[in-house]
Amino acid sequence: MLEGRHVVLGVTGGIAAYKSAALASKLIQAGAEVKVVMTAHAEKFITPLTFQALTRDVVYDDTFAEKEPEKVAHIDVADWADLILIAPATADILAEAATGHARDMLTTILLAARCPVYVAPAMNVNMYEHPAVKSNMHTLENRGVRFIEPGAGYLACGWIGRGRMAEPEDITAFLSAEYDRDQSVFSGKKVLVTAGPTHEYSDPARVFTNPSSGKMGFAAAAEAASRGADVTLVAGPVQLETPPGVERINVTTAEEMYETVTRLYPVMDAVCKAAAVSDYRPVTVSPDKTKKQDGTFTIEMERTKDILAELGRQKTNQVLIGFAAESSNLEDYARSKLEKKNLDIVVGNLIGSDHAGFQSDTNEMMILQGGGEPQKLPLLTKTEAAVRIFDAVEPFLKRDES
Template sequence: MKALSQRRILLGVTGGIAAYKAALLTRRLVEARAEVQVVMTEGACRFITPLTLQALSGRAVRRSLWDESAELGMGHIELARWAERVLIAPATADCLARLVQGRADDLLSTLCLATTAPVLVAPAMNHVMWAHPATRANCETLAARGVTILGPDDGELAERESGAGRMLEPEAIRDALAAHLAPQAGELAGRHVVITAGPTREPLDPVRYLTNRSSGRMGYALAAACVAAGARVTLVTGPTDLPVPDRVEAVPVETADDMHAAVFARVEQADVFIAAAAVADYRPARRETHKIKKDEAGSNVELVRNRDILAEVAAARPRPFVVGFAAETRDLETQARAKRIAKGADMLAGNLVGVDRGFDQPDNALYVCWEGGDCHLPQAPKTRLAEQLAQLISQRLSDAQTPDSTA
């Protein structure tokens, strides 16, 4: 892997049973010609010996902030400046909490405070610990600070239970690190991308409306990722509490009709249209002028269908490259493939939603399909998924514009 060759990776290993996977991860990184410096916590040394990782990395493992020979030259600062990436795998629940708190009472936590290198973490813990609100809040805080969270996977755990919390396999972590190091800027240079994000609100009366649980995070992350890839981005956004990313033109809307009008006023000049918004399928047939009183309200509200923005953009001629989204509660791949065809989209990204999944979460996983191909983007922060999706869009655009050599 060219992206890892000669790159300086500081691998932090913390005290969880998944520490045994750090041996294979070290081997895979070295095979890719990365320079690997392992830093272990005291707890990690109870699960795997430093000698093992020293033999695999070819470097003495660092363990203590109080190593007199290393710290004679302020070794922790030297290491922090040496690293091009800091990768912590496994990252326990305690490790995530310590990073959030900015602790600096051991070598690894001190390095993370002292480095300017991007930090990536691969969580590994019991599924109940992963689902705990404190852990979820910690992950959200770290993601907001720019830390990349890799995984975890869903599967069998060491305690013979099953669920989300299993550390990604070493090969997946290696590939994610390589992708993080690969150059991305300029992939969409010169393109105009129109993105919809967030929910819509369909008024019943002056104080009530129909809406959904969309936070807008995926659409906003896509806007930032497309700007980073060189695109000019217009974000047509329903009501959210999110800050507009830098260099993004935001067009605030409220209803599905508002969003429809805003999109079609701009999409003719777009190269790419990404429909990430959760647009209401229906709206009340009648909007009351005054607040509906309890004694006036009936048991039924008549609804009418809203226009299908995704399908209409896809049906227009000429039209941009069209990317849709599908939020499903089951049969994700089947539903996503069917929706892509039904809507006429060039690409569709599907995700599972439900309790503690999809909506209002800092991370997600996507199934992406297009004509003749598909792929899975594993659980990751939405910011990372947005970068990966922007890369896929860029690749599909390039493929569509490359003449068939066999023609």
């Protein structure tokens, strides 16, 4: 998918610069056109002649070497680029880029460029974990720079840990996948995903909830983001890491989830409501812990708001995906929910067995759409299930674009 793409490869002064020669070769084999820009320190490790031979093009290493009078070289290269890749990226180049310096050809090009920038860090593990380096990376990420994470292992300095530049074939595959994502029908679409349980307190020490782990919703959010969507994840109380590229909003109660989701809903292109929201909550919440007493104890419950039904009522052109978690008669209950709540897709989720449903890493599901036969899926991991769900969503987004 890199065929015909213009790639500027920035090589900086680290021992991993030797890998950059193989990387330039891999990019060219993938169909890209490559121009190499080297820092002075990079030339201490590998010569410009190596890259000139691999790319059949001049190597840029001097901001003031204007070999073509009709062009300003750093502007011309920046305008030519479809993407800039810095590999290896040392701690020094991250600091230079984060602070906006233009000390050499590479940093000057970075300031002039308007294309995507990718960075493959390579340094000692202690340098990589240093707060200053982390701060610079965070600054660059906030500006849209995308990082290709280093690997862990034996480093040239003798330390063992994270900091080894990603392998050339992995970087090439990463860029190809990014290009695929940018061309996806999901690219730029706003997708809202809900995940996890809600907690409904009766007093400060007691709560009504369910066993939802949030794994399915988090897998769905990760999958939508991997396809290029702008994903917002509204998560109940779970201990899961936020997927890369996903904005997370934490909530606790059904009412908080209702308020958050309905507020965000009007600007969304699709909603995947995987959260297991409590159907009931205590009518009154005691400010103090209720003490133990003899005999039975009754708590009066009331219905929470039906978030999915409300989204179905408000729906304009959003693609609405709901879940039906059932222990029996799965297809009947799922089809009923599809119709009653004005859904586009319902995912029937069989619960009650050791290998499917709450807390498990796998799901046994069926996907239903209006007027169609159910798509019964084999036992899948929740990550694999998320792929199938968004495969089903894709035609709806294409329909809306046509």
